[in-house]
Amino acid sequence: MTTTAIPVTTRKDWSSDQEVRWCPGCGDYSILAAVQMLMPQLGVRRENTVFLSGIGCAARFPYYMNTYGMHSIHGRAPAIATGLATSRPDLDVWVISGDGDSLSIGGNHLIHALRRNVRVNILMFNNQIYGLTKGQYSPTSEVAKVTKSTPFGSLDTPFNPVSLALGAEATFVARTHDMDRAHMQETFRRAHEHNGAAFVEVLQNCNVFNDGAFEKITGKDVRSNMLIPLVHGQPIVFGVEGEERGVAQRPDGGLEIVPVGEAGPAALLVHDEKRDDPGLAFALSRLARGPYEPTPIGVFRAVERPEYGAQMSQQIVESQEKRGLGDIEALLRSGSSWTVE
Amino acid sequence: MRSGVASGTQQQTAQLDQVIVRFAGDSGDGMQLTGDRFTTSSALMGNDMSTFPDFPAEIRAPAGTLNGVSAFQVHISDHDILTPGDSPNVLVAMNPAALKANIDLMDKGTIILVNSDAFEERNLAKAGYAENPLTDGSLSAYTVYEVPMTSITQEVCKEAGVKPRDAERSKNFFALGLVSWLYTRPTEPTLEWITERFGSKPQVAEANTRAFRAGFDFGETAELFESNYEVRPATFEPGEYVQVTGNSALAWGLITAARLAGLPLFLGSYPITPASDILHELSRRKEFGIRTFQAEDEIAGVGAALGAAFGGALGVTTTSGPGLDLKSETIGLAINLELPLVIVDVQRGGPSTGLPTKTEQADLLHAMYGRHGEAPLPILAPQNPSDCFAIAIEAVRLAVKYRTPVILLSDGYLANGAEPWRLPDLDALPAIEPDFASAPNHVDDDGTESFWPYIRDAETLARPWAPPGLSGLEHRIGGLEKADGSGNVSYEGVNHERMVHLRQDKIAGIAADIPLLEVNDETGDAQLLLVSWGSTYAAVAAGVKRVRARGMKAAHAHLRYLNPLPSNLGEVLGRYSQVLVPEINLGQLSRIIRAEFLVDAQSLSKMQGVPFRVMEIEAAITALLGGKP
Numbered sequence: 001m002t003t004t005a006i007p008v009t010t011r012k013d014w015s016s017d018q019e020v021r022w023c024p025g026c027g028d029y030s031i032l033a034a035v036q037m038l039m040p041q042l043g044v045r046r047e048n049t050v051f052l053s054g055i056g057c058a059a060r061f062p063y064y065m066n067t068y069g070m071h072s073i074h075g076r077a078p079a080i081a082t083g084l085a086t087s088r089p090d091l092d093v094w095v096i097s098g099d100g101d102s103l104s105i106g107g108n109h110l111i112h113a114l115r116r117n118v119r120v121n122i123l124m125f126n127n128q129i130y131g132l133t134k135g136q137y138s139p140t141s142e143v144a145k146v147t148k149s150t151p152f153g154s155l156d157t158p159f160n161p162v163s164l165a166l167g168a169e170a171t172f173v174a175r176t177h178d179m180d181r182a183h184m185q186e187t188f189r190r191a192h193e194h195n196g197a198a199f200v201e202v203l204q205n206c207n208v209f210n211d212g213a214f215e216k217i218t219g220k221d222v223r224s225n226m227l228i229p230l231v232h233g234q235p236i237v238f239g240v241e242g243e244e245r246g247v248a249q250r251p252d253g254g255l256e257i258v259p260v261g262e263a264g265p266a267a268l269l270v271h272d273e274k275r276d277d278p279g280l281a282f283a284l285s286r287l288a289r290g291p292y293e294p295t296p297i298g299v300f301r302a303v304e305r306p307e308y309g310a311q312m313s314q315q316i317v318e319s320q321e322k323r324g325l326g327d328i329e330a331l332l333r334s335g336s337s338w339t340v341e
Numbered sequence: 342m343r344s345g346v347a348s349g350t351q352q353q354t355a356q357l358d359q360v361i362v363r364f365a366g367d368s369g370d371g372m373q374l375t376g377d378r379f380t381t382s383s384a385l386m387g388n389d390m391s392t393f394p395d396f397p398a399e400i401r402a403p404a405g406t407l408n409g410v411s412a413f414q415v416h417i418s419d420h421d422i423l424t425p426g427d428s429p430n431v432l433v434a435m436n437p438a439a440l441k442a443n444i445d446l447m448d449k450g451t452i453i454l455v456n457s458d459a460f461e462e463r464n465l466a467k468a469g470y471a472e473n474p475l476t477d478g479s480l481s482a483y484t485v486y487e488v489p490m491t492s493i494t495q496e497v498c499k500e501a502g503v504k505p506r507d508a509e510r511s512k513n514f515f516a517l518g519l520v521s522w523l524y525t526r527p528t529e530p531t532l533e534w535i536t537e538r539f540g541s542k543p544q545v546a547e548a549n550t551r552a553f554r555a556g557f558d559f560g561e562t563a564e565l566f567e568s569n570y571e572v573r574p575a576t577f578e579p580g581e582y583v584q585v586t587g588n589s590a591l592a593w594g595l596i597t598a599a600r601l602a603g604l605p606l607f608l609g610s611y612p613i614t615p616a617s618d619i620l621h622e623l624s625r626r627k628e629f630g631i632r633t634f635q636a637e638d639e640i641a642g643v644g645a646a647l648g649a650a651f652g653g654a655l656g657v658t659t660t661s662g663p664g665l666d667l668k669s670e671t672i673g674l675a676i677n678l679e680l681p682l683v684i685v686d687v688q689r690g691g692p693s694t695g696l697p698t699k700t701e702q703a704d705l706l707h708a709m710y711g712r713h714g715e716a717p718l719p720i721l722a723p724q725n726p727s728d729c730f731a732i733a734i735e736a737v738r739l740a741v742k743y744r745t746p747v748i749l750l751s752d753g754y755l756a757n758g759a760e761p762w763r764l765p766d767l768d769a770l771p772a773i774e775p776d777f778a779s780a781p782n783h784v785d786d787d788g789t790e791s792f793w794p795y796i797r798d799a800e801t802l803a804r805p806w807a808p809p810g811l812s813g814l815e816h817r818i819g820g821l822e823k824a825d826g827s828g829n830v831s832y833e834g835v836n837h838e839r840m841v842h843l844r845q846d847k848i849a850g851i852a853a854d855i856p857l858l859e860v861n862d863e864t865g866d867a868q869l870l871l872v873s874w875g876s877t878y879a880a881v882a883a884g885v886k887r888v889r890a891r892g893m894k895a896a897h898a899h900l901r902y903l904n905p906l907p908s909n910l911g912e913v914l915g916r917y918s919q920v921l922v923p924e925i926n927l928g929q930l931s932r933i934i935r936a937e938f939l940v941d942a943q944s945l946s947k948m949q950g951v952p953f954r955v956m957e958i959e960a961a962i963t964a965l966l967g968g969k970p
Binding site: 109324 | 381384385387530577578579580581582583584585593596597600605607609626627628629630631632634636637638640641644645646647648649650651652653654656670671674678764767808809810811812813814815816817818819820821829830
């Protein structure tokens with residue numbers, strides 16, 4: 001690892017020579033562009049950056065980044081990233097995943113990586129559909145979704161990814177969407193700054209198999225009335241000028257959306273992403289029952305907790321301080337030994 | 342076997358060249374501990390020894406039942422031995438169930454020491470005895486000693502203020518004391534050990550000490566025994582020895598290999614019997630710079646190990662059969678990524694949960710073929726507990742040199758069995774060279790230097806290992822087929838076929854880098870060859886020795902490498918008219934041999950959760966040779 005100044009780079013330096021092979025119009029293009037354009041601003045080196053993925057459309061992402069990378073197997077990227085990030089604390093490790101990869105086959109690895117607080121940035125592209133296998137319903141698809149594998153409608157209650165991450169003891173949980181590069185970049189930047197596991201749900205349009213899944217909330221003309229920006233320390237308000245609405249806490253503790261004009265600014269909930277109790281963040285994640293009701297975006301939760309890999313390294317340091325560097329000759333004699341002349 | 346020698350005490354001390362003792366009791370009776378202590382004091386006396394812990398999967402099955410019986414067999418001798426012995430000379434039975442579960446192992450005339458306090462109505466019923474075997478004459482063929490172990494232990498502990506219920510737990514130390522007297526074992530190592538182990542619980546230490554002494558004194562004063570016995574030290578090669586189990590030796594081998602390679606060791610693992618002790622051992626050795634990660638499941642265990650390997654660490658995962666099933670997909674990825682990885686499978690009885698605490702060798706074909714696609718990898722197996730050390734180092738050497746996952750097949754018998762081990766000369770162990778990529782290895786059409794992750798070494802066919810951190814070597818790898826050389830994604834058919842062959846040839850080529858198979862054929866004109874692998878080594882070697890003593894001729898070759906096989910195996914097989922392959926499976930290696938060499942290898946199969954007995958090998962050889970020399 002070099003100690004010289006971090007070289008000035010551009011998007012081009014972070015783009016590999018491989019042809020991008022997502023369907024034309026896929027939301028993944030804008031996420032890739034947002035990341036490639038953000039990387040030069042983060043003050044990191046390409047050689048110390050790793051993009052890891054599982055399987056799915058989103059999982060092709062590492063091939064397009066001119067960094068170290070691994071396209072692994074379905075759902076397992078958080079586990080592989082845990083081994084890499086804990087044994088190489090000098091690296092920046094990003095996991096790129098989708099709703100099927102993270103929440104179906106890889107659900108177990110995701111929740112454990114989050115609760116352990118391993119230093120990885122997990123970007124989960126949620127398009128509420130299986131794209132690479134050509135259009136089956138996913139664990140985030142709405143109930144009664146008609147697809148090739150559910151011709152009579154799906155029966156499964158979907159996961160709310162933000163709720164799930166909060167329930168898994170995640171220390172950083174955020175949501176952004178593929179139609180807003182600035183918001184994506186700001187959210188990814190925050191995830192990268194976080195010392196621990198960062199989980200970002202990116203609402204992403206699959207224009208082939210689930211076109212317009214988020215149109216009712218992310219569409220340009222509806223966005224300001226349907227997306228609720230979360231800003232730390234600020235009252236939670238949204239909506240066009242004169243018609244602002246806000247989030248207030250009901251007497252029973254639940255959250256509701258109220259017109260600011262009627263309730264008054266003092267009634268509004270002030271967003272506190274550093275709140276130790278994840279209860280309010282969870283309540284915020286439940287405000288919308290689906291991508292057709294006003295939906296919070298931004299950082300739900302960003303709290304500090306000891307990072308897993310650093311603690312693992314610390315145990316090694318402490319053992320070595322106490323017992324000295326491991327001596328194999330002594331190790332082999334740790335039971336009783338005897339000598340034959 | 343016995344030769345009476347007068348001693349200075351009341352009783353006589355007789356010389357024995359070897360003895361096999363089996364301690365049996367309830368799972369909660371501490372039989373494993375008792376056996377282990379007896380083994381240690383015998384090892385310190387200089388005996389050769391071999392142990393066989395034999396315990397149920399349940400931690401505490403209902404007390405007094407046959408399901409709850411836990412046993413520990415130890416074979417000590419004044420000469421070189423290989424196995425824990427076929428039939429015990431002494432059975433220590435702490436209750437009726439222990440007697441019933443083990444009596445079939447005992448030959449007529451052997452000694453049975455019973456805790457007579459436990460032979461009351463309730464325990465007899467639980468063990469399924471209608472009549473008390475101590476009184477109904479059914480044990481008349483044996484020399485039975487009835488000793489009220491529980492009540493004597495309670496009595497001697499009462500003076501120390503230990504309640505009878507707590508004192509009862511020390512009765513295994515009474516048994517240990519009595520057997521220690523019977524075989525003239527020194528008392529100091531055990532007394533010191535008790536003080537050390539139970540230092541924080543003085544009352545427990547006191548109770549165990551008193552029970553142990555009471556057992557020893559009982560032997561000396563009760564005049565129950567005609568004599569006690571002495572097993573003189575065995576003749577060993579000069580050197581320093583320790584007593585070691587397979588799991589410990591394996592963990593130490595991994596630590597040593599990491600040091601030889603200059604790589605940090607990363608273990609990703611999920612607890613599973615009988616492999617967990619490797620995880621435990623490595624977890625408490627963090628001063629060696631080891632990272633141990635108890636993952637959420639078997640898949641994450643191997644995944645994390647592979648991630649660490651991508652980052653330049655020595656990635657290892659440890660498991661048993663059910664875990665190997667779950668790891669298969671990730672092992673396939675490691676084969677495609679061509680990264681070093683060591684997978685330790687401590688085999689147990691299968692399929693499914695099977696026999697978790699019992700030994701088996703039935704994962705060989707799984708290790709060979711248990712992945713989709715053409716997915717070859719090297720497979721090694723240790724031949725005895727101490728060989729786990731050397732085989733772990735060899736697994737790491739091959740993994741690192743050839744950038745490949747390696748499966749190491751240990752088994753439950755090797756994992757828990759103990760034997761004396763002459764410590765190796767660490768300075769003589771060759772270094773393992775990770776040989777990380779350090780510079781671009783390709784020039785693009787436009788003249789710029791670049792790094793191609795799949796340009797291979799001409800000799801080994803290994804690709805460069807380029808962990809993140811070096812500028813100019815950034816590259817992406819993955820599970821999709823890669824173009825030969827550049828490593829870019831390629832769906833092109835001819836390229837795929839070439840890559841399949843390259844991966845196959847790389848593993849096959851390792852045959853040139855491993856020792857030739859040695860054949861033990863004393864006279865050079867045997868017609869029958871026995872081929873063993875893994876833990877069957879001991880019984881086969883001992884069986885061959887025995888038939889030779891009877892004037893028969895049999896050759897023995899042992900395979901530590903199952904894939905690739907030693908390059909002279911075909912030639913060796915061709916020298917014999919008969920080939921017998923004893924295995925604790927339905928003939929998996931014999932099937933491979935038949936397929937690879939068109940040789941009529943016959944299978945000797947046993948699947949009872951225990952190793953072969955020497956007499957079984959002896960009988961099979963005798964039958965094949967027509968019972969004649």
